[in-house]
Amino acid sequence: xxxEITQIVNETPSTQTFFFDLYLGHVPGQYVMVWIRGVDxxxxxxxxxxxxxxxxxxxxxxxxxxxxxxxxxxIRGPFxxxxxxxxxxxxxxxxxxxxxxLGSLAEKAKGNNIxxxxxLGAKSAEELLFKKRFDNAGxxxxxxxxxxxxxxxxxxxxxxxxxxxxxxxxxxxxxxKMMFRVLNIAEGFDVLSRVxxxxxxxxxxxxxxxxxxxxxxxxxxxxxxxxVFRGDQLVxxxxxxxxxxxxxxxxxx
Amino acid sequence: xxxxxxxxxxxxxNPTILAxxxxxxxxxxxxxVMSSGAGAVVTxxxxxxxxxxxxxxxxxxxxxxxxxxxxxxxPSYHEFTHELKEAKGEVPVIVSIFGRNAEEFKEVALxxxxxxxxxxxxxxxCPHAEGYGAxxxxxxxxxEKITRAVKExxxxxxxxxxxxxxxxxxxxxxxxxxxxxxVVAINTLPAMAIDIESRFPVLGNISxxxxxxxxxxxxxxxxYDLYAALNIDIIGVGGVSSWRDALxxxxxxxxxxxxxxxxxxxxxxxxxxxxxxxxxxxxxGCDLEDVxxxxxx
Ligand SMILES: Cc1cc2nc3c(=O)[nH]c(=O)nc-3n(C[C@H](O)[C@H](O)[C@H](O)COP(=O)(O)OP(=O)(O)OC[C@H]3O[C@@H](n4cnc5c(N)ncnc54)[C@H](O)[C@@H]3O)c2cc1C
Ligand SMILES: Cc1cc2nc3c(=O)[nH]c(=O)nc-3n(C[C@H](O)[C@H](O)[C@H](O)COP(=O)(O)O)c2cc1C
Numbered sequence: 414x415x416x417e418i419t420q421i422v423n424e425t426p427s428t429q430t431f432f433f434d435l436y437l438g439h440v441p442g443q444y445v446m447v448w449i450r451g452v453d454x455x456x457x458x459x460x461x462x463x464x465x466x467x468x469x470x471x472x473x474x475x476x477x478x479x480x481x482x483x484x485x486x487x488i489r490g491p492f493x494x495x496x497x498x499x500x501x502x503x504x505x506x507x508x509x510x511x512x513x514x515l516g517s518l519a520e521k522a523k524g525n526n527i528x529x530x531x532x533l534g535a536k537s538a539e540e541l542l543f544k545k546r547f548d549n550a551g552x553x554x555x556x557x558x559x560x561x562x563x564x565x566x567x568x569x570x571x572x573x574x575x576x577x578x579x580x581x582x583x584x585x586x587x588x589x590k591m592m593f594r595v596l597n598i599a600e601g602f603d604v605l606s607r608v609x610x611x612x613x614x615x616x617x618x619x620x621x622x623x624x625x626x627x628x629x630x631x632x633x634x635x636x637x638x639x640x641v642f643r644g645d646q647l648v649x650x651x652x653x654x655x656x657x658x659x660x661x662x663x664x665x666x
Numbered sequence: 667x668x669x670x671x672x673x674x675x676x677x678x679x680n681p682t683i684l685a686x687x688x689x690x691x692x693x694x695x696x697x698x699v700m701s702s703g704a705g706a707v708v709t710x711x712x713x714x715x716x717x718x719x720x721x722x723x724x725x726x727x728x729x730x731x732x733x734x735x736x737x738x739x740x741p742s743y744h745e746f747t748h749e750l751k752e753a754k755g756e757v758p759v760i761v762s763i764f765g766r767n768a769e770e771f772k773e774v775a776l777x778x779x780x781x782x783x784x785x786x787x788x789x790x791x792c793p794h795a796e797g798y799g800a801x802x803x804x805x806x807x808x809x810e811k812i813t814r815a816v817k818e819x820x821x822x823x824x825x826x827x828x829x830x831x832x833x834x835x836x837x838x839x840x841x842x843x844x845x846x847x848x849v850v851a852i853n854t855l856p857a858m859a860i861d862i863e864s865r866f867p868v869l870g871n872i873s874x875x876x877x878x879x880x881x882x883x884x885x886x887x888x889x890y891d892l893y894a895a896l897n898i899d900i901i902g903v904g905g906v907s908s909w910r911d912a913l914x915x916x917x918x919x920x921x922x923x924x925x926x927x928x929x930x931x932x933x934x935x936x937x938x939x940x941x942x943x944x945x946x947x948x949x950x951g952c953d954l955e956d957v958x959x960x961x962x963x
Contacts, residue, residue, distance in 0.1 A: 415861070415863040415864070446722075446723070448722070448723055448868075450861075450864050450866045451866065452721065453721045453722045453870065454721075454722030454723040454724070454870065455722065485863070485864065487723075487861060487864070487868075489723075489726070617719070617722065617724050617725070617736065617739070618724060618725035618734070618736075619725075620725060620727060620732070620930055621929075621930060622688050622689070622725065622732070622734075622926075622927065622929060622930055623687070623688070623689075623691075623724070623725060623734075623736055624688065624689035624690055624691045624692065624695045624710070625691055625739065627689065627691070627692050627694055627695040627698075628694070629692065629693070629694040630693075630694045630697070631694060631698070632689070632692070632694040632695040632696075632697060632698030632699075633698075634689075634695075657692075658718070659718035659719060659739060660716045660717055660718050660719070660739050660740060660741045660742075661691040661692065661710070661739060661740060661741045661745075662716060662741035662742075662745050663741075663745075
């Protein structure tokens with residue numbers, strides 16, 4: 414599909430939201446394959462049904478950042494399973510650009526009269542993504558590593574203070590080290606099956622065929638069986654230990 | 667119903683095999699396919715050095731099949747030995763290997779042999795990596811040379827995977843002459859797609875290979891022709907998604923069939939196809955040997 418950029422919003426110094434002229438019926442947590450023509454095709458979560466929110470990290474994302482209103486990219490999807498919304502009271506734990514798929518989950522939850530609490534973490538106050546969206550959807554706790562806003566430290570240190578058993582469901586997306594810490598905390602509360610994590614692996618085909626994004630030892634495919642997995646599916650796996658590069662070689666986290 | 671099949675000395679519990687490059691990069695995904703009923707699995711093609719593959723898009727779905735140009739992404743045989751050791755399990759693991767020439771093929775085969783592959787499948791057929799695959803498989807001299815080099819280096823069966831050409835029988839005969847235990851036909855067909863909005867070829871590599879339902883009739887003819895001309899095992903691959911497709915290939919002379927793209931619709935396609943073949947044999951009162959090659963007239 415052909416997506417024309419209708420609006421670009423500067424969210425933080427390193428992230429921009431690209432709105433486009435298609436409304437994709439999506440489950441929050443689903444992603445699209447974004448084709449920056451002549452450069453590469455990369456996976457991006459839908460942060461709205463008509464937008465992606467992108468952090469500039471390398472060639473393809475840098476090329477995307479050069480596009481303006483009226484420019485276009487190719488899009489395939491939505492792909493993957495997305496978050497399953499459950500219960501009456503939920504907790505979101507977002508780190509950095511990991512807030513991208515959680516913003517639309519928070520809004521959907523609010524629309525369903527679910528009580529939402531969010532822990533949002535970033536390096537600094539200006540890097541906090543979707544602060545307003547989470548604030549509007551419910552209760553928001555903030556952590557910044559440099560202490561410029563909210564709790565000075567890691568988002569997971571705020572999670573440590575909470576009674577996770579109180580929430581019907583917990584959703585997390587962010588750096589894998591952060592999510593791995595959440596997994597460990599959840600294990601302590603015996604609520605692994607109530608936590609849903611959105612994983613990042615090298616996604617090539619997006620169709621579940623090339624097998625580059627499979628996790629050990631289950632062989633579950635991040636692109637098709639995920640990217641969202643429950644905590645009990647991740648205990649004892651490669652999660653938190655290693656990932657793979659474009660060649661399939663293991664890379665320690 | 668007993669579907670046990672002997673292919674080049676390997677005992678398969680049924681004649682369905684996972685095709686090269688589909689879910690074949692990691693031990694865990696190969697094992698997942700084993701548990702979904704496959705009689706054997708073929709790994710992703712492995713070479714001498716790490717390759718990241720082509721830029722994206724590397725694969726798209728089209729109306730009648732898939733286009734891919736993954737570009738032989740692999741972590742090199744050094745890295746893959748760990749994966750192969752872990753992959754060993756319920757059913758035979760055939761390692762697909764590629765190289766630029768006989769020396770490279772031999773190096774990869776010798777590098778992996780210690781990890782215990784049950785057979786090698788030589789990728790002489792990938793259509794979208796310059797200097798590799800089909801560019802070698804189209805030349806009967808290279809086919810014979812490479813097959814012989816690997817065959818002399820290792821003591822496990824060697825399968826040779828051929829590109830879909832009108833001259834496929836020539837390449838097949840060359841593989842047989844080089845000592846191949848089986849030929850595998852076919853790899854994807856050279857193909858492309860163009861985005862009419864941006865006027866860009868869709869694949870990052872501009873062109874790639876077509877797989878899936880669209881190529882079944884082509885693959886079937888290749889198997890039929892090879893069966894008539896060769897006296898080694900033929901393994902059929904290309905567009906198999908149902909037990910009826912699989913039987914067509916067996917009737918054309920295939921000892922076994924590999925399945926790739928059909929995994930997209932159904933992870934348990936191996937089990938479903940085996941069950942279908944078993945039912946057919948039961949209904950017709952035949953066993954596999956009776957059917958194999960029965961359509962070749
Ligand atoms: C399901 C999913 C959803 C994602 N959602 C978002 C999002 O909403 N916003 C966002 O900013 N980022 C998201 N990402 C990460 C994003 O895909 C990568 O940052 C992007 O591919 C980097 O491309 P690059 O060419 O700019 O960087 P490169 O220079 O190519 O690589 C930088 C790093 O990005 C990662 N990466 C590169 N290519 C891929 C790929 N094909 N698949 C996965 N990771 C890759 C690698 O870890 C690499 O080390 C998501 C990833 C996945 C798997
Ligand atoms: C994503 C993908 C990757 C592939 N990678 C390889 C490979 O590494 N080596 C190889 O010999 N064939 C490779 N192939 C070709 C398949 O093994 C098979 O020959 C082809 O897809 C036709 O079978 P199918 O229609 O059942 O998919 C690949 C095919 C696909 C779709």
